[in-house]
Amino acid sequence: MIQFDHVGLRYGMGPEVLSDISFRIPPRSFQFLTGPSGAGKTTLLRLLFMSLRPTRGLISVFGRDVATISRDELPLLRRRVGVVFQDFRLLDHMTTYENVALPLRVRGKDETVYRSDVVDLLKWVGLGERMHVLPPVLSGGEKQRAAIARALIDQPELLLADEPTGNVDPPLARRLLRLFIELNRLGTAVIIATHDLSLMDQVAARRLIIDHGRLEIYE
């Protein structure tokens, strides 16, 4: 599904922030991406999401070399990936429901087709009562769940989550993790970037550990 071969990345003329990274993300796999702050986790996620291009090496996403993907093809590939941002990136002028439904609206789907799916998912993540409020009045945990619901709504083939449990209490973190596991069981490959050791200890999953721009993999 995703293949990195000797990938390196530097910003401008600075030092390499990622060096010689090679790994594979098989379909339906589940893995954690971890490492100290500033090690390059978010940068690696951005490479996976094709919002950055490597300065060297080869990245293949869904069988396509990212260096040869045109601007017009990018949205279609991105639709196969769901992303949960550390800072949520919810649109403050749209309700929770509208934020979660945004990927479907962008794909030109009619609201009558997706309305019940969005409502069901919002209820599932515990936001059934908050679907018509604007994000500024949601708590950190509620925003987190809304961001996760938005990433999941179109059943992506790959889910990238950057610290998805960073703003929630342990019981909710466990519930969200169960959600990710369930999603993985249904066929989505999942990559969760996290610092949270207790979260990682709950699942026997592959760990990609990044430190000083280099990657080590623990199966």
Next chain:
Amino acid sequence: MNRQVLASAVTITRTIRTGRERSSPIVPRASVAGRALMIVVAIMTFLACLTLGAVSLVKATAATWQSQISDQATIQVMPVDGTDLDARLTQAARIAASFPGVSGANVVDDAATKRLLEPWLGKDLDLGQLPVPRLVVLTIDGRSPPDFASLQKRLSEQVKGASLDDHRKWVDRLVAMSRSTVVIGAIVLGLVLAATVLTVVFATRGAMAGNGDIIEVLHFVGAESLFVARQFERHFLMTAFRGALLGGLVAVLAFLAVALWSARNLATPGADQATALFGRFAIGYDGYAGVAVIIAAVSILAMMTTRVTVLSYLREIAMREAGRG
């Protein structure tokens, strides 16, 4: 925060009332410099409509003058000592009338000549005391005018002191003036539209910079560039349309007000002068159609400008990101 709570309450109330929620615009209306842009577009449209009105007024007046002048020609007969001026006038009129294309030749008699000169030489003018040239006014068939060169030749051969003025010089000047007015009007119109396009470009880029987070999220959820462009286009089309409509309506009101003023002051010397120069201060149906065309053109131009600006801005972002990696 209180405002946000209020906004949420409004959304919920709206949902309860309608039973179904209306989708919020993806780009919030308040984030686009709406009112200022609308006023600028209104002013630009007003100026464009005024230019169009002025050009059409001058063109119509010049056409009227031209047709009036080209329907007539004048034979001027100078007094020459020892000759009978009246006999020469009659002869000149007879020669002219015999030419095909001349439908009438009238000698301006003493009384009419006195009336013509009265403003300059006073009431008690004795034409015999002054070497005043006399005129024969020819009425010309506009569809098949006479051969003015032959007529001029015959008159100078057979009538002493006679010369023909076919008004060609004046017609040529009017045509030149009318054409220059149209060219100047087109340049002004072009400049006004160019200024409108540039204003929309600045406003679009400002709105895009202000909504960078929204654009980024749209990209992350797989929006194509055209989808993003449409979200902005809709705002700018409506803003520009409202501005253009306002400017066009004010221009139409200005035309109507001037026409009303002109009609109410028909008998006054000022209005007489203005009417003599410009004809009736009235814009015809084509003028109003022109205003409608300008309103539509400004709105469509704004929409297209927004699309091109958004797409080029998105291309810039993509290139910047590719360059960063």
